[in-house]
Amino acid sequence: MRVLLSTYGTRGDVEPLAALAVRLRELGVEVRMCVPPDDEFARRLAGLGVDPVPVGPPVRDVARGTAMPSAAELARYRTALLDTQFGIYPAALDGCDALVAAGLAQIAARSVAEAAGVRYVYASYAAVHLPSPHHAPPPRPGWPEPETTDNRTRWELDARNVNAQFAEALNGHRTSLGLPPVDDVRDHVLTDRPWLAADPVLGPWPKTPGLDVTQTGTWSLPDERPLPEDLLTFLDAGAPPVYVGFGSARPAQDVARGVIEALRAQGQRALVSRGWADLGLIDDRDDCFALGEVNQQRLFGRVAAVVHHGGAGTTATAARAGVPQVVVAGQVSDNPYWAGRVAALDIGAALDGPAPGAESLSVALKTALAPATRARAKALGDEIRTDGAAVAAKLLVDSLR
Structure with missing residues (x-):
């Protein structure tokens, strides 16, 4: 059995999937993991015996400096990352039985899994990333914050923003794979049965119609390193x-x-x-x-x-x-x-x-x-x-x- 794990982000995005990789390997599963090409992530995964597949630019380069990139720069960066994912994911998924993706940046993951006919699971590290009238969507850099305080309306606007950024490019790639277009990119990525990798005491999921969320608890590994x-x-x-x-x-x-x-x-x-x-x-x-x-x-x-x-x-x-x-x-x-x-x-x-x-x-x-x-x-x-x-x-x- 072989599984591909994928995320793009900082250490807080990579470490939970690394923990899942270790637990999967303990069950006899071979694991590959798509991560940014930063040296620290490659070293971390190598130390765990997990094959890293570098995707996109180094995150430290994107995060360099004290100012957030402009909205236009972020839009170009997101589109380029989507194209990169469609170029790399099919080969990375070859021979795998499932793909587990974490983070909204994983726009290509479900389509590639669908084309390959393998299981796809989306995982969130916080309830706030999943649509619910009990909370507003999280702030997304480069996208305007709505003036309304109604959570349902804010989630609807969030879906429109995601579509405006990704729908045309995503559906173009899906057409090339022989897949039908999707109308709602965000909910397509999240699925209606996502996993929530957060502790139910610290960050519980508020039950919401339309989403069958499986809350597993936080994904982390015991750290036995001594203090200096x-x-x-x-x-x-x-x-x-x-x-x-x-x-x-x-x-x-x-x-x-x-x-x-x-x-x-x-x-x-x-x-x-x-x-x-x-x-x-x-x-x-x-x-x-x-x-x-x-x-x-x-x-x-x-x-x-x-x-x-x-x-x-x-x-x-x-x-x-x-x-x-x-x-x-x-x-x-x-x-x-x-x-x-x-x-x-x-x-x-x-x-x-x-x-x-x-x-x-x-x-x-x-x-x-x-x-x-x-x-x-x-x-x-x-x-x-x-x-x-x-x-x-x-x-x-x-x-x-």
Whole structure:
């Protein structure tokens, strides 16, 4: 049995599928995985024994700089990526029994699977990416935000935007494959039976007519890597610090400085994760420590709180560790959704916008560091147990048998 997995995005998009790949291999399945050609993804998959198939430009090149590309640039980039997918996916899928795609960028995946006559599964990492009147669609870079607050209307406008971007190009490729055209590109990609790779305690699916969603739990792997010695020395030198990191996101200018200053005003130490923005320390005082790639699963159990951008992976890791969170959410993808979930569960605080002021930062940190917040975060962490990748792997294998 052989399966093709496919995604395009940052580490937060790649890691969950890598976890699924490992669980599939444990069940005797051969796995290939389409990912961006960034070196870090190739190394990661090689270390797991998974064959990487590079697709599209490196994500770091697209994410370089502090400004979002223009709407016109994003439109050209999305169309080029679709054409690239149709050029690469058929060969990558050769000999496979199924294709599992994650992310709306996977516009070509279902058509290629359909032409090959193999099973297609769409997976989302957050409920907000699936249409429901219970929430609005996530912000999509380069597309206008509607003025209406009615969720159903916003989803209808979202479908129109997806069609405007992709319908002509997608249906042109489908015609060349001998397939009929599709009227609704977004729902074609999502299917009416998608999987949701998110923890049902942290990010539950609100039951919605028309969608038969299978929620498997978060796809992640246990990380056994030790923490670096210099980091352990810093941790042991005082009270648990507050972790500050924004992963592959573009934080607002000086946001790390603002967080460090707010923490110092409350007598707290800080850990600053460099991330893709290459954040650093603001001075040489010994109450702050800068770190690179690290085992967050092990580290978060030793911090007082986690300040982050609202990525699905960081939110889930902090929640499993039972540690309070402060989400400084960017206005893209599922970041605002996870910020809202942290606030709704009362396990931390969510700040509106990527450039919070000093007063709002101070209040948010006080909320997260309060003993009652930590108690709620720990109680929630004790409820998160499901190995979602193992659940999904068994579901897929059982369906193929």
